[in-house]
Amino acid sequence: MPDLCVRLATGADHATVERLWLMFRHDMSEFQGGLPNPDGTFRSERLHSAFHDAGWAPYLITSGGHPAGLAFVRGLDGPVRVLNSFFVVRGARRGGIGLRAIKEIVARHPGSWEIAFQDANAGAVAFWRRVATEIAGDDWTEERRPVPNLPDDPPDVWISFKTLA
16 A cells, blocks of 8 residues: 555645645535636645645645545534545545545544535445545434525435544
């Protein structure tokens, strides 16, 4: 299995994480619709929040010294941590990097967790159910919740579980 490094991203990593963010948003556009902005970028409020807002943590995932993914966690200053965004580049998928990375991130922030994904993304459905089972055994839940401010969109699927400190 390739070497893996999961670390908090710093300001020096911003450009790399921003490029990964564009790949992530491009992948998500298949399931959420939407086109890039006129300048070729996608909405980036979460990218900004991950680096600048209290209670957020941006993670950079590397493999063999190469950027392999990102994760944004929010709610670190509250009772529930939310995996706000998670992405592994296509060339690094299906080799266990995503599962190993999320397990490391969750272990750094024990407590209650929530992770959202879309039913239409079959890969995400299987992945997140596997993650929940690997981390929490049978002690996790799944529910559908409306997408805020988008009443015509299909609901997001939310997985919830707890880890011990």
